[in-house]
Amino acid sequence: MLTENPVLQAxxxxxxxxxxxxxxxxxxxxxxxxxxxxxxxxGLNNQPCRFLVIRADDPRCDILAAHTRYGHIVRGAKVIILVFLDREAMYNEVKDHQAAGAAVQNMLLAAHALQLGAVWLGEIINQAATLLPALALDPARLSFEAAIAAGHPAQNGSSSRRPLAELLLEEPFPQPE
Structure with missing residues (x-):
């Protein structure tokens, strides 16, 4: 059955x-x-994403934590992966931001497959103008897209989704007569 597919399950x-x-x-x-x-x-297989890995014992964790209201998550994570777009590799802003989102989702799924816990931290990008220079990174070259905090889970996650019918703009499936 399709619902038993490991990708769909993940x-x-x-x-x-x-x-x-x-x-x-x-x-x-x-x-x-x-x-x-x-x-x-x-888009065009331009691969504009760039990554920076920061471990828990790296002094830059304190810089990251100070630049987000989720500093407690940053301090508790064993690894933080920062995701950037290299402006020199970009060709279309919308498509390249979408590529970064796809990369983040792939990484979250990989962490899950490895039985790690992870979370996409998006609020921290609001501090990019001060964070990147504090990390000695060039904001003219790099567009800060996301941070992923990860580690071995110390909690169970929970979530729910609205029914598909509430999110469809129109019904795409034939209705029985």
Whole structure:
């Protein structure tokens, strides 16, 4: 049955996890998460996404935490992956921002597949103008898209979705007569 497909199951089962154990995340797990990100689609296959990995023991974690109201999540994570667009590799702003979103979703699904917990931190991008220089990154070259906090989960996630019928602009499926 289609609903038993592992990809479809992972999409339905993945949850945002905001609390983590003290267990470190292996280099291999981080590599697999990043590789999932680079396999996301991008317009013209321009691959504009760039990534920066910051571990829990890195002093830059304090800089990140100070630039978001979710600093407690940043401080609790064992790894933070920052996602950027390289402005020199971009060709269409909308499509390239969509590519970054696809990369983030791939990485969240990879973390889930590796039995890690992760959450997409979006609010932190509001501080890009001060955060990037504080991290010695060039805001003229890099567009800050997202941060992913990850670690071994110390909580269960939960979520719900509105029924599909509420979100459709029109009914695409034939109705029985």
């Amino acid at each position: 999409i339905r089962q993945r949850r945002s996890i905001r609390r983590y154990t003290d267990e470190a995340v292996s280099d291999e797990a981080v590599r697999l998460i990043l590789e999932a990100g680079i396999w996301a689609p991008s």
